[in-house]
Amino acid sequence: MEQTTFNDSDGVLWTVREDGADDARSLAADVPPGTTWLRFESELEVRRLWHYPDDWRGLSSLQLESLLDRASTVIARFRPALRRGLVGGAPLDPKAIPSSELRATPKAVIQPPMSRTRDDK
DSSP: OEEEEEOOOOEEEEEEEEETTTTTTTTTOOTTOOOOOEEEEEESEEESSOOOOTTTOOOOOOHHHHHHHHHEEEEOOOOOOOOEEEEEEOOOOGGSSGGGOOOOOOOOOOOOOOOTTTTOO
């Protein structure tokens, strides 16, 4: 399968290839056999472009990015946020965190349920 790579203006590396409904992984899709699209794939997402030029392999990075901008997101891959205070997987000593970064957690104020009297209806 022929593919090309390029870096977009944000420095994200994209792999581009022609994909189609005849590929084994696409057979479950509701797409007629023989239909093709451009598949743009990065670490963070996969995009699909249905209408594209036949000579897409010869396009510059800028031209490929223009096609990328028109493509629809198919898969968005979210990376877990790095937990602040983890160094090499070990928790950071809480005493080493500046007090300006510590947030107090307010205690919940719990009120007892109101008791009903005979006069309440």
